[in-house]
Amino acid sequence: MWTADEIARLCYEHYGLRLPKQGKPEPNREWTLLAAMVKIQPAADQACNSPDKPAQVTKEVVSMGTGTKCIGQSKMRKSGDILNDSHAEIIARRSFQRYLLHQLHLAAALKEDSIFVPGTRRGLWKLRPDLLFVFFSSHTPCGDASIIPMLEFEDQPCCPVSRNWANNPSVKASGNLEAPEDKRKCEDPDSPVTKKMRLEPGTPDGVAHHQSFGNQESSPDPPSVSRCNLTTEELATVTGMAPSGAKVVDVYRTGAKCVPGEAGDSGKPGAAYHQVGLLRVKPGRGDRTSSMSCSDKLARWNVLGCQGALLMHFLEEPIYLSAVVIGKCPYSQEAMQRALTGRCHNISALPKGFAVQEVKIQQSGLLFEQSRCAVQVKRADGPGRLVPCGAAISWSAVPEQPLDVTANGFPQGTTKKGIQSLQARSRISKVELFRSFQKLLNSISEDKWPDSLR
Numbered sequence: 273m274w275t276a277d278e279i280a281r282l283c284y285e286h287y288g289l290r291l292p293k294q295g296k297p298e299p300n301r302e303w304t305l306l307a308a309m310v311k312i313q314p315a316a317d318q319a320c321n322s323p324d325k326p327a328q329v330t331k332e333v334v335s336m337g338t339g340t341k342c343i344g345q346s347k348m349r350k351s352g353d354i355l356n357d358s359h360a361e362i363i364a365r366r367s368f369q370r371y372l373l374h375q376l377h378l379a380a381a382l383k384e385d386s387i388f389v390p391g392t393r394r395g396l397w398k399l400r401p402d403l404l405f406v407f408f409s410s411h412t413p414c415g416d417a418s419i420i421p422m423l424e425f426e427d428q429p430c431c432p433v434s435r436n437w438a439n440n441p442s443v444k445a446s447g448n449l450e451a452p453e454d455k456r457k458c459e460d461p462d463s464p465v466t467k468k469m470r471l472e473p474g475t476p477d478g479v480a481h482h483q484s485f486g487n488q489e490s491s492p493d494p495p496s497v498s499r500c501n502l503t504t505e506e507l508a509t510v511t512g513m514a515p516s517g518a519k520v521v522d523v524y525r526t527g528a529k530c531v532p533g534e535a536g537d538s539g540k541p542g543a544a545y546h547q548v549g550l551l552r553v554k555p556g557r558g559d560r561t562s563s564m565s566c567s568d569k570l571a572r573w574n575v576l577g578c579q580g581a582l583l584m585h586f587l588e589e590p591i592y593l594s595a596v597v598i599g600k601c602p603y604s605q606e607a608m609q610r611a612l613t614g615r616c617h618n619i620s621a622l623p624k625g626f627a628v629q630e631v632k633i634q635q636s637g638l639l640f641e642q643s644r645c646a647v648q649v650k651r652a653d654g655p656g657r658l659v660p661c662g663a664a665i666s667w668s669a670v671p672e673q674p675l676d677v678t679a680n681g682f683p684q685g686t687t688k689k690g691i692q693s694l695q696a697r698s699r700i701s702k703v704e705l706f707r708s709f710q711k712l713l714n715s716i717s718e719d720k721w722p723d724s725l726r
Contacts, residue, residue, distance in 0.1 A: 273312065273327055273329050274312060274329060274331060274406070276597045276634040276635060276636040276637075277636045277637060277638055278331065279310055279331070279406055279408050279597045279636065280408060280410075280597060280599050280636035280638040281638060282310060282331055282333060283306065283308040283310065283333060283336070283408045283410075284306075284638065284640060284641070286308065286333040286336060287306055287308075287336065287338075290333075290336075290667060291336065291338070291665055291667055291675075292665075292675060292677070294663075294677050294684070295338065295661075295663040295664065295665040295677035295684065296338070296642070296661070296663075296665070297642050297647070297661040298661070300647065300650060300651045300654055301651075301656060301658065301659065302647070302658070302659055302660065302661040302662075303340075303642055303643055303644040303646075303647045303648075303658060303659075303660060303661065304338045304339065304340055304360070304642055304643075304660065304661040305338060305339065305340055305359065305360040305361075305409070305410055305411050305640075305643070306336070306337075306338050306360055306408075306409070306410040306599075306640050306642075306643075307336070307337050307338075307360035307361040307363065307364035307365075307407070307408060307409045307410070308333050308335060308336040308337070308364050308407075308408045309333070309334050309335040309336075309364055309365070309367075309368045309371075309405055309406075309407055309408075309578075310331055310332065310333055310334070310405065310406045310407075310408060311331070311332045311333075311334045311387070311403060311404075311405055312329050312330070312331050312403070312404050312405070312406060312594075313329060313330055313400075313402055313403045313404075314327065314328070314329055314330075314402050315328040315329060315330050316330075332669070333669070334368065334371045334405075334668070334669040335364050335365075335367035335368040335370070335371050335666075335667065335668050335669065336364055336367060336665070336666075336667040337360045337361070337362070337363025337364035337365075337366070337367055337664065337665065337666055337667070338360050338363065338661070338663075338664055338665045339358040339359055339360050339362075339363050339661075339663070339664030339665070340358075340359065340360070340660040340661065340664075341358045341359075341660070341662060341664065341680070342356065342357050342358060342359060342554045342555075342556060342561045342563050343355075343356055343357075343358075343556075343559075343561065343680065343681050344556045344557075344558070344559025344560060344561055345556075345559060345560055345561065345562050346559050347559070347680075347681065348562065351703060352701060352702030352703040352706070353696070353697045353701050353702075353703045353704075354681035354682060354698075354701065355664070355678055355681040355682075355698050355700070355701055356561075356562070356563050356681065357554065357561075357563040358664040358678065358681065359414065359554070359566055360409065360410070360664075361407075361409055361413060361566045361569070361570065362563075362566065362569065363664050363665070363666050363700070364407075364409075365569075365573070365578055366666065366700035366705070367666045367667060367668040367676075367700055368405075368578060368668070369578075369579065369580055369583065369700070369705055370666075370668040370670055370699065370700060370705070370708070371668045371669050371670060372579055372583055372591070373583070373705070373708045373709065373712060374668070374669075374670040374671075375387045375388055376388060376397065376583070376586055376712055377711075377712055377715065379397050380712065380715055380716050381715075387399060387400055387403055388400065391587075391588030391589075392588065393588060393722070393723075394720070394722065394723070395586070395716075395720050395721050395722030395723070395725075396586060396587060396588040396722050397586055397587055397588065398587065398588040398589055399589075399591055404594035404595075405578070405591070405592075405593055405594060406593070406594060406595045406596070406597060407570075407593045407595070407596045407597070408596075408597045408598075408599070409566075409596070409597075409598055409599065410598075410599035410601070410640035410643055411598070411599060411601045411640075411643065412598055412601055412602060412603055412607075412608070413565070413566035413567045413570055413611070414526055414527070414528050414554060414565050414566045414567065415526055415528040415552045415554075415564075415565025415566055415567030415568055415611065416526075416548060416549060416550065416552065416565065416567040416568070416607070416610065416611035416615070417566075417567040417570075417607050417608050417610075417611035417612065418524060418525075418526040418528075418567070418602075418607070419523055419524065419525070419526055419546045419548050419607060420523060420524040420602050420603065420604040420607050421520045421523055421543060421604060421607075422520065422521055422522045422523060422524065422543075423519060423520060423521070520543045521542060521543065522542050522543050522545075523542075523543050523545060523546060524602050525545060525546060526546070526552065526565070527554075527555035528552035528553060528554055528555055528565040528567075529552055529553055529555060529560075530547075530550050530551070530552055531550075531551045531552060531553055531564075534550045534551060534552075535547055535550065536550075537550075548607075548610065549610060549611075549614075549615045551564065551565075551568050552564070552565040552567070552568065553565065554566075567611040567612070570596070570611070570612050571611060571612050571613070571615065571616055573592075573593065574592070574593065574612055574613060574616065574628065574629050574631055575616055575619060575622070575626065575627075575628050575629070576590060576626060577590025577591050577592055577626070578590075578591050578592070578593065579591045580705075582705070582706065582709045583709070585722055585724050585725055586712070586722060588625070589625045590625060590626055592629045592631070593629070593631050594631065594632060595631060595632035595633070595634065596608070596612065596631055596632070596633050596634075597633075597634050597635070597636055598633075598634075598635045598636065599635075599636050599638060599639065599640050599643070600635070600636060600637055600638055600639040600640075601639075601643070601645065603635050605633065605635075608633045609633060612631060612633065613628065613629070613630060613631060616628045644658065644660075662679050662680075663677055663678065663679045663684055664677070664678050664679070665677050666678070666698070666699065666700050668699075668700075673699060676698050676699045676700060678698050681698070682696050682697075682698065683695070683696060683697070683698060713725070
C-alpha cells in the first residue's frame with residue numbers, strides 16, 4: 273500500500289511547501305527535527321481498480337511538528353499555558369489532537385467528510401474502518417530507542433573508550449554523544465578546539481568525538497577495539513540478541529536520563545554504558561526536565577492511543593498508530609521494537625478496548641535536509657557553531673489558524689510582560705486544547721452527550 277520512502281518524501285515536501293520560513297532553522301547554522309502524522313485511506317476510485325492491480329491509497333499529512341527543545345522544571349506552570357516539551361514528535365502529536373477535535377466537530381455536525389462514524393453507544397464515535405495513521409519522525413526518538421549498538425565493521429560516532437578510562441576518577445561520564453557541537457578532527461592536542469572538546473562531559477583526555485554517518489568521513493586510522501569486546505551476556509543487555517560473529521564495540525548514547533527510582537546506567541565504557549529498557553526523562557541544560565523521553569511517550573501511545581484522555585470521552589475505542597517510519601539516521605530495528613513494543617508486553621489489566629499494539633516499524637533511506645547530519649555536510653568547515661533551532665512549528669489540518677510557532681514554550685515573540693495574556697498561549701498548549709474540547713461539548717446538545725460526561 274505504501275513504502276517508508278513514500279511517507280518520508282511526502283512529509284519532506286509538506287515541510288517545504290506548507291510550513292512558513294518563520295520558525296525554520298537559519299541556513300548553515302541551525303538544524304531541527306521533523307515529525308508528522310500521515311492519514312492513509314483507499315483511493316476514491318478504488319472500486320475501478322482491477323483485481324490484479326495492487327490497492328491504491330491516498331496519503332495526506334494531517335499534522336506536523338518541528339523542534340528540539342524542552343523546558344526545565346523551574347519553568348513549568350500548573351496553568352497549562354506553556355509547552356513543556358517541544359520535541360518534534362510531541363508537537364506533531366499535539367497537532368494531531370487539534371485535528372481530531374476538528375474532525376469530531378464535523379462528525380457532531382453530521383458532516384460526511386469526517387474521519388469518524390457513529391459508534392454503537394450513545395454519544396460515542398469511532399474511526400472509519402478504512403483509515404489508518406502512520407507516524408513519521410526524521411530521527412530515532414530520544415531515550416531507549418536511541419541506544420543503538422555499533423558493530424565493529426561500522427563507522428563509529430566516537431573513538432571507543434578503553435577500559436582504563438573507567439578507572440580514572442577525574443572523568444565524569446555523561447554519555448551524551450550529541451553534546452559536542454564541533455566534531456572536527458584536531459591532531460594538535462594543545463589546539464583550542466581540542467582543549468574545548470576535552471572539557472565536554474564524558475570525553476577522556478586526548479580523545480575527541482567524531483560522529484561518522486551519512487557522507488561524513490571517518491578517521492582513516494581507526495583505533496583498536498580489542499578491549500571493547502562484550503560477553504554474550506553483556507551483548508544481550510544492549511541489543512536483546514547476539515548477532516552471530518559480530519562484535520559490538522560501543523553504542524550510540526542518549527542524553528535522556530533515567531527517572532528517579534530506576535536502576536540507572538552502569539556507566540561502564542563501551543557498549544555496556546547504558547542499561548536498556550528503562551524509563552528516561554529528556555536532558556536539560558542545567559535545569560533538569562520532567563518530560564519523559566520520546567521513546568517512552570511513543571510506547572505509551574502504543575498502549576493508550578494518540579487521542580488523549582479528553583477525547584476518549586467521545587470515542588468508542590482508542591486511535592492507534594498502524595506504523596512508525598523513521599528517516600535516514602543512526603537506527604536499529606531491534607532497539608526500536610524493544611523501546612516501542614517489547615518492553616510493554618507485560619502490561620496487563622487494561623480497560624476494555626485498550627491493548628499493546630504490534631505497530632509496524634520501518635526506516636526510510638531519505639535524509640531530512642535540515643537534520644543535523646545534512647546541515648553538517650553542507651556547511652563543511654564553515655564559521656561558527658552548528659546549533660539546534662530554538663523554535664518549534666506546529667501545523668494541523670484545520671481550517672482556522674493551522675500554524676503555531678513557539679519558542680521556550682510560548683508563541684514566538686512573547687515578552688515577559690505579555691505572558692499572562694491569551695495571545696501568549698500556544699494553540700496546542702493543554703489549556704487551549706481543553707478550551708477546544710469545551711467548545712465541542714457546547715456544540716452538542718446535552719441529551720446526546722456520552723454517559724461519561726453526564
